[in-house]
Amino acid sequence: MELSGIVEFFDVLxxxxxxxxxxxxxxxxRHGAISLGQLHALRVVDRYDGLARVQDLSEAIGITVGAASKLVDRLERDGLAARGPNPANRRSSxxxxxxAGEHALAAAxxxxxxxxSRALADEDVEATTATLRRLQTRLGEPSPGVAV
Incomplete structure (x- = not known):
């Protein structure tokens, strides 16, 4: 593959x-909903059904543990999430x-x-997703599997 084509692929992606x-x-x-960053985080927390750790959020979103901890701080400040004790590990929560977080998630x-759906219109989402997962696997990165 030609270098200019590879670079253009990266730029377009x-x-x-x-x-x-x-x-x-x-x-x-425009709809008065939470931000996409908050939505992304709430989807991860929701997937763990009350058992999410900061480490889980960090891995699922692809940010550092410190950044994930600050994100949880903001979610708590906004009343969207709460930390509680982790009975399996006293050093984590x-x-x-x-x-309010459940309501915000559902609305968003x-x-x-x-x-x-509007942005993707009639694109072959399944094929594109498969290609991106394959490329992600080549990098040794797990595919983020956050389901809506």
Whole structure:
């Protein structure tokens, strides 16, 4: 493969990711919903059903443990999540959605799904997802499997 084609692929891929994030985040804002960053974090916490650790959030989102801890601090400050004791490990805590977090997640998911469907239109999402997962595996990175 030619170097210019590889570089162009990278530029287009990253540019699309940034543009997609901005478009969906803007749509959430227009509807008075939580930010896309908050939605991403709440989806991870929800997937663990009250048993999420900061480490789990860090791994699922692809950020440092310190950044994940600060993210949880902000979610707690906004009343969307709460930390509680972890009976299996006294040095860590478990993160759960609050009722306000559950409500915010449910409301934002509707806007998110609609905006994402519009952005993807009639694209072959399954094939594109399979290609991206394959490429991700080549990097030795697990595919983030956060289901809506």
């Amino acid at each position: 990253v540019g699309y990711e940034v543009a997609l994030w901005s478009a969906i985040d803007g749509e959430l804002t 478990l993160i759960a959605l609050t009722p 998911i509707q806007v998110f799904a609609h905006a994402l």
